Amino acid sequence: MSILVYTESQEGKFKKHALEAVSFAREIANQYGTDVIAVSVNAENLEELGKYGVNQVYSLKAKEINHRAVAQFIAEKADGVVVFSHSAEGTSIAPQVAVKLESAIITNILEKPQGIHPLVVKRTSFSGKALAWVETRDKTPVLTLAVNAFDLKENPIEIEVKTADLPQVENKIKVENIVRNNGQIDLKEAERVVSGGRGLKGPENWGMIEELAQSIEAATACSKPVSDMGWRPHSEHVGQTGKAIAPNLYLAVGISGAIQHLAGVNSSKTIVVINNDPEAPFFKSADYGIVGDAFEVVPKLTEAIKKLKA
Numbered sequence: 001m002s003i004l005v006y007t008e009s010q011e012g013k014f015k016k017h018a019l020e021a022v023s024f025a026r027e028i029a030n031q032y033g034t035d036v037i038a039v040s041v042n043a044e045n046l047e048e049l050g051k052y053g054v055n056q057v058y059s060l061k062a063k064e065i066n067h068r069a070v071a072q073f074i075a076e077k078a079d080g081v082v083v084f085s086h087s088a089e090g091t092s093i094a095p096q097v098a099v100k101l102e103s104a105i106i107t108n109i110l111e112k113p114q115g116i117h118p119l120v121v122k123r124t125s126f127s128g129k130a131l132a133w134v135e136t137r138d139k140t141p142v143l144t145l146a147v148n149a150f151d152l153k154e155n156p157i158e159i160e161v162k163t164a165d166l167p168q169v170e171n172k173i174k175v176e177n178i179v180r181n182n183g184q185i186d187l188k189e190a191e192r193v194v195s196g197g198r199g200l201k202g203p204e205n206w207g208m209i210e211e212l213a214q215s216i217e218a219a220t221a222c223s224k225p226v227s228d229m230g231w232r233p234h235s236e237h238v239g240q241t242g243k244a245i246a247p248n249l250y251l252a253v254g255i256s257g258a259i260q261h262l263a264g265v266n267s268s269k270t271i272v273v274i275n276n277d278p279e280a281p282f283f284k285s286a287d288y289g290i291v292g293d294a295f296e297v298v299p300k301l302t303e304a305i306k307k308l309k310a
């Protein structure tokens with residue numbers, strides 16, 4: 001048996017969460033005493049995977065990534081645990097693989113397995129409000145690893161690169177157009193996020209949020225009413241009905257901390273809240289809190305960060 005891991009890339013470069021998935025797969029492989037085999041489509045610099053402990057990589061080339069075809073390829077190669085990132089692409093392909101293998105699927109895993117006979121993993125459930133320890137005795141369980149949950153671990157190893165073709169499977173989805181947020185940090189993958197709520201009073205005040213975000217190389221996000229009112233694009237809306245994120249740092253400015261907002265952000269490793277109401281519910285979930293007027297605190301914070309960096 002071996003541990004199979006799907007490694008996502010964009011414009012030829014491995015995504016950070018792909019390397020997290022590899023580090024996680026290597027950890028599991030060590031527990032079983034076996035190899036890690038990666039599958040990647042259109043990635044370059046495949047040797048980078050060897051740095052994180054991949055023994056062998058199937059390098060596939062395709063004009064577009066047909067998820068059905070990738071799922072078929074992976075299901076054909078699976079001979080043990082199969083690992084994906086809990087990303088948009090991972091959560092599209094992983095269930096298809098599980099169906100083909102008639103296997104268990106366990107999503108949103110937070111850390112290395114607690115045991116392998118049977119396999120026991122810890123996962124978040126109910127939008128991060130609860131934790132569950134799940135076990136399976138399946139031979140080819142499919143796992144998705146929460147983004148930013150597992151640190152990169154170098155484990156240099158000699159890697160064998162095998163080229164392969166994607167199976168000819170009809171693609172039932174046609175991508176018409178791709179619009180990229182050029183230069184902006186992807187919110188789902190960001191390590192740091194600065195988020196603004198209705199306390200910021202209007203879209204004209206977002207300059208200070210963007211400046212703070214830039215100073216710490218963070219993505220920007222917002223609460224639901226902010227995107228509903230068109231102050232910010234819908235793509236920045238986080239929460240129960242928006243994106244669920246899990247950055248290392250979530251800095252919330254002028255956001256009350258309603259349960260629906262927390263549902264999308266409470267898996268963040270460190271939460272910092274800036275709010276002028278000491279009774280704001282968000283403080284209960286915060287690691288650090290600043291009670292103060294955002295219009296005074298945020299510019300001072302940005303200035304202090306810039307000074308520190310200089």
Ligand SMILES: Cc1cc2nc3c(=O)[nH]c(=O)nc-3n(C[C@H](O)[C@H](O)[C@H](O)COP(=O)(O)OP(=O)(O)OC[C@H]3O[C@@H](n4cnc5c(N)ncnc54)[C@H](O)[C@@H]3O)c2cc1C
Nearest residue numbers: 197198199223224239240241254255256260261276277294
């Ligand atoms: C079914 C359903 C789904 C929902 N899904 C989501 C979701 O996905 N995401 C989401 O965000 N919400 C969601 N909501 C809405 C949610 O319930 C809250 O209404 C919303 O999160 C509040 O947004 P807010 O905190 O920006 O605004 P408010 O509740 O108006 O809070 C503004 C905060 O700013 C503070 N403030 C004001 N002035 C300042 C200042 N000068 N300096 C510092 N702080 C200041 C105030 O003290 C207050 O705490 C959902 C609601 C429902 C019913």
